[in-house]
Amino acid sequence: MSRPTIEKALVWKELRQIAPLFWAVLGLGGGLNLLMITLFFFTSPADSGPISPYSFIVMPIIFATGIGVLLVGMEKENRTLQWLQGMPVSSAQIAKTKFMVAVVSLIGTWALSLLMLWMFRIVFQGQPGITKPELDSLSESYFYPILFPTVSFFLGFAGLALAWRVSSPIYAL
Amino acid sequence: MNDVIKIEGLEMRFRGCEALRGVDLSVQPGTVYALLGENGAGKTTMIRILTGFQKPTAGSCRVLNMDPSKKEDSLKIRQRIGYVSDAPALYDWMTVGEIGWLASSFFAEGFVDRYRASIEKYELPSDRKIKHLSKGQRSKVALSLALAHDPELLILDEPTSGLDPLVRREFLESMITVAATGRTVFLSSHQIAEVERVADQIAILHKGRLQLVGNLSELKESISMVTVSLNDPLVSLPDPSANSKILAEISEGRQKQFVVQGGGDEAAEFWKNCTGVASVRIQPATLEELFVACTRGDSKYAHRKSESGNAGRLSMEAQRS
Numbered sequence: 001m002s003r004p005t006i007e008k009a010l011v012w013k014e015l016r017q018i019a020p021l022f023w024a025v026l027g028l029g030g031g032l033n034l035l036m037i038t039l040f041f042f043t044s045p046a047d048s049g050p051i052s053p054y055s056f057i058v059m060p061i062i063f064a065t066g067i068g069v070l071l072v073g074m075e076k077e078n079r080t081l082q083w084l085q086g087m088p089v090s091s092a093q094i095a096k097t098k099f100m101v102a103v104v105s106l107i108g109t110w111a112l113s114l115l116m117l118w119m120f121r122i123v124f125q126g127q128p129g130i131t132k133p134e135l136d137s138l139s140e141s142y143f144y145p146i147l148f149p150t151v152s153f154f155l156g157f158a159g160l161a162l163a164w165r166v167s168s169p170i171y172a173l
Numbered sequence: 174m175n176d177v178i179k180i181e182g183l184e185m186r187f188r189g190c191e192a193l194r195g196v197d198l199s200v201q202p203g204t205v206y207a208l209l210g211e212n213g214a215g216k217t218t219m220i221r222i223l224t225g226f227q228k229p230t231a232g233s234c235r236v237l238n239m240d241p242s243k244k245e246d247s248l249k250i251r252q253r254i255g256y257v258s259d260a261p262a263l264y265d266w267m268t269v270g271e272i273g274w275l276a277s278s279f280f281a282e283g284f285v286d287r288y289r290a291s292i293e294k295y296e297l298p299s300d301r302k303i304k305h306l307s308k309g310q311r312s313k314v315a316l317s318l319a320l321a322h323d324p325e326l327l328i329l330d331e332p333t334s335g336l337d338p339l340v341r342r343e344f345l346e347s348m349i350t351v352a353a354t355g356r357t358v359f360l361s362s363h364q365i366a367e368v369e370r371v372a373d374q375i376a377i378l379h380k381g382r383l384q385l386v387g388n389l390s391e392l393k394e395s396i397s398m399v400t401v402s403l404n405d406p407l408v409s410l411p412d413p414s415a416n417s418k419i420l421a422e423i424s425e426g427r428q429k430q431f432v433v434q435g436g437g438d439e440a441a442e443f444w445k446n447c448t449g450v451a452s453v454r455i456q457p458a459t460l461e462e463l464f465v466a467c468t469r470g471d472s473k474y475a476h477r478k479s480e481s482g483n484a485g486r487l488s489m490e491a492q493r494s
């Protein structure tokens with residue numbers, strides 16, 4: 001147990017705090033896609049309907065919605081933020097670390113989501129029951145790489161700011 | 174000698190509430206200083222100001238010769254003090270060892286070793302999650318964290334509230350050990366018995382004003398309880414000589430009890446010779462009686478004190494429970 005730097009210790013703490021949300025989102029997104037793949041292979045393409053690549057967008061959007069509550073709201077409600085502020089570390093450094101972790105983890109979730117979408121495309125391209133335009137409509141449209149990430153970052157930052165200002169994490173959410 | 178804590182004319186006003194009203198206080202190094210007061214007396218507000226969480230409305234406050242209301246001083250103060258709140262909020266999902274590792278990043282080398290030694294002393298398993306610890310064990314973790322950087326001053330806000338008698342005893346013994354190593358302990362409490370065991374100096378805070386400040390043993394020696402039995406409950410007793418300061422008067426049927434500071438024997442002798450007095454008994458006042466005298470009823474005493482600088486009389490006509 002050697003002494004870490006303040007930055008390392010704070011980043012470790014924040015990552016551990018958002019880990020349950022990350023795994024939940026990954027489980028939800030992965031589960032949803034697994035369900036679709038199962039339906040696609042075990043039912044006739046006509047019954048399964050169009051496979052929705054929107055499930056890949058759900059992951060980072062849900063992650064962005066919950067990150068403020070986990071990083072700030074829960075800490076405020078459990079008064080652990082008060083304990084942390086009683087340590088010789090500035091509130092600015094605490095806030096900066098939370099912001100950085102939120103940004104990096106959201107980028108990471110988007111990267112994972114896009115990776116899954118790419119794999120999805122490779123597996124399903126040319127399969128009966130799913131058409132190329134259906135996939136392209138999301139992945140290749142100018143709308144997708146700009147609008148949804150922007151929305152998710154807005155949700156993430158607004159969530160962080162609200163959780164900092166509003167005493168109840170539920171209201172912040 | 175440099176004061177570890179120096180407070181002058183400290184005032185704190187919230188909307189519709191005056192939490193502190195001109196508090197003056199100084200704490201010498203190496204003492205266990207107890208701040209006594211009932212709930213809502215202003216103890217936690219004072220501690221929040223000392224630790225830099227709150228800026229006072231008026232007055233000055235120095236902790237280790239630094240001003241906690243200044244941002245740059247506040248961080249330096251936190252480097253040199255240990256603080257345990259009444260209900261320490263620790264990260265439930267961390268283990269005992271992990272929270273020590275996290276806290277060690279804020280302090281100099283040696284923190285981890287001292288923390289490890291402390292949790293071993295309290296028989297706390299380092300791999301146990303905080304959420305699986307009892308309230309007493311959590312308090313021990315909080316105390317270990319507060320002491321591991323070897324602070325010059327330990328500030329404790331109601332440190333034993335909610336703990337069972339056994340844990341409370343262990344906790345207080347730790348306080349005595351801390352003070353024995355030359356460090357200063359500033360604790361707030363309304364648990365009179367525990368304060369009596371550990372404190373060198375006490376201050377009694379009531380409605381934001383300090384009612385009594387001094388060395389505990391000297392106060393106990395100088396303050397006595399004089400019980401006067403009267404032939405008739407309507408008989409009024411004159412005030413004794415100027416040497417005797419009456420802190421409180423408690424009427425109970427034909428019996429009157431006075432908490433007298435200085436000249437208790439003199440006052441007893443004076444009342445013994447008064448008309449209508451059947452008997453007079455004098456005994457040393459306990460800290461609890463002192464506390465009750467200073468915190469019950471209308472704070473006439475405090476007003477007189479602030480006007481004249483001397484102790485006045487706190488009239489308590491209510492029946493003693």
